[in-house]
Amino acid sequence: MTTILALISLTLLVFSALLLWHFLEQRKMIHQMLENEGIPDTTRDPELILTLRVIDPLSLAKRESRTGRMLADRLPVMTQKMVYQEVMKELETELEERNIDVEMCIEYR
Secondary structure (H helix, E strand, O other): OHHHHHHHHHHHHHHHHHHHHHHHHHHHHHHHHHHHHOOOOOOOOOOOOOOOOOOOHHHHHHHHOHHHHHHHHHOHHHHHHHHHHHHHHHHHHHHHHOOOOOOOOOOOO
């Protein structure tokens, strides 16, 4: 029984070593192809981005402003845009007070 387990372990070790060697060879080949094509190596860390979504912008507009109460039912898309712009302004002023440099923009998805 011990012999069978030792043989299985040895087989798995050889198989793992073969996979590692194959992986390293592929990596070398990719680097050579990138160098031949003149493509820079892009192995940098990804950029972190913070996303903010207002859950119910229409009710927020109705609750916070008189204009929002009037416009929310008649022009909901415009009201949503105005809510996001106002939230962005307030966040920007709060972050400026704390000396945090940020780049903010509104994305439409």
